[in-house]
Amino acid sequence: MWFASGLSALWLVACAFVSTASAKQYHADPNVRSIQLRTHTLNQPYLDSDMQSRWFDFGGDTIIRTDSYIRLTSDRPSQTGWLFSRVPLTATNWEIEVEFKISGKNQLYGDGFAFWLTKSRAQEGPVFGSQDEFEGLGVFFDTYKNNRPGVVFPYVMAMVGDGQTSYDKDTDGKNQEFAGCSARGLRHATVPTKFRLTYFQDKQLKLELQYKNADDWTVCFDSDEPPSLPQVAYLGFSAETGELSDNHDIISIQARNLYASSTPSDSKKTTPGSQKGRKYDKKKKKGSWTWFFFKIIFFMLLCGGGYVGFTAYRAKQRSHRF
Known part of the structure; x- marks a missing residue:
């Protein structure tokens, strides 16, 4: 006995031990660990046996091919589609990596798609298929240039909404921009196109893009003064087409909770995601x-x-x- x-x-x-071992080392810093957030992760075949997703809702003109993609809009005029998580993202520090694809057969194309982390969810509207005057974070992958001289499109920009400020589509959100970058070659790239958004509360908001070469990440922006996000915020995507159109596809979503394993004194020496200035004794x-x-x-x-x-x-x- x-x-x-x-x-x-x-x-x-x-x-x-197995449960603890599921926490993996963060790719950018040995003092940070990551745990997958299954409630905000989505991979093929996307749907369960009831042809629904346990953790996500979708609507509008969204089409799901279980072996390929979630197509928010097809390459047709006047379409709107969305995909939103059913439960809010409650992690304090997180990383979201998304594989997507923008493609179409026309030489003139538009309008783009958006990533959302907002207080409200699944509400159609004029901002890349979702509501205006939102509260939270929106990252816009804008493929059609309206009126923004000197800026190369496609253009990726983040906007922090306070629930009252409108997105100015006529100027492509110039006055509402928190940070952004041009991404020539994002559409019809020869490698899988991805973005990786990393957030450490009060420390960092960083957006990286992969579209030039595989495993070659380009920093779009990296702010050490990140915005305050709603405590209850839903993760989502939306897209729209007008007279011009494109396919806007979401291929996969990987969400991770990040937490630091270093002491508070160590964390002050450098910003998250950087190994400079940190001492890391693996043996110890x-x-x-x-x-x-x-x-x-x-x-x-x-x-x-x-x-x-x-x-x-x-x-x-x-x-x-x-």
């Missing part, structure tokens, strides 16, 4: 984890042994009574 109890205790510890960290799990194993075995001994003692007492 002691041996079986010991094995059970070891099994519980092993399960705890590995040893601390080993000692931590050793203590758990010892504690579980001790509890298991005590329980078995107590059970045997009670059984012996009952036998003496008779």
Whole structure:
């Protein structure tokens, strides 16, 4: 019985270790770990057996091909489509990586698509297919130039909405821009097009793009004074076409919760995502984890042994009574 109890205790510890091991090292900083947010991650085939998604809703002209893409708009005029999470994103620090595709058969094309992290969800409107005067963060992948001299399109820009300010489509949001960059070649790229948005509360908002070469990430913007986002914010996407059109496809969404494993004094030495100025003793960290799990194993075995001994003692007492 002691041996079986010991094995059970070891099994519980092993399960705890596997659960902890699911936290992976963040690609940009060894002092930051990441855990996948399944509630905001979406991959093929996108839908379950009931032809619905457990964590996302979609509507408008959105079409889902379970083996290929979620098409927010097809290459047709006057279309609007959206995709929004059902539950809010509650992580304080997070990273969202999205593979998307913008394509079409016409030489003139538009209008683009948007990424949202907003207080409201799934409301159609005039801003890339979603509502105006939103509260939260919008990142616009604008492929059609209205009136913005000196700027090369496609243009990617972030806007922080306060719930009252409108997006000025006539000037492509020039006065509402928080940060942005030109991304020539984003449409019809020869490699999978992706964006990676990283947010550390009060520390960093960073947008990276992949469209030139595979695994070649271009920093679009990197702000060390990020905006304050709503505590309850839904993740979403939307797109629209007017007289000009394009296919706007979402291929996959990978969402991760980020948390720092360094001490507060270490975190002040540099901004998240940078290894400069940090001392990282892998051997020491590995040893601390080993000692931590050793203590758990010892504690579980001790509890298991005590329980078995107590059970045997009670059984012996009952036998003496008779």
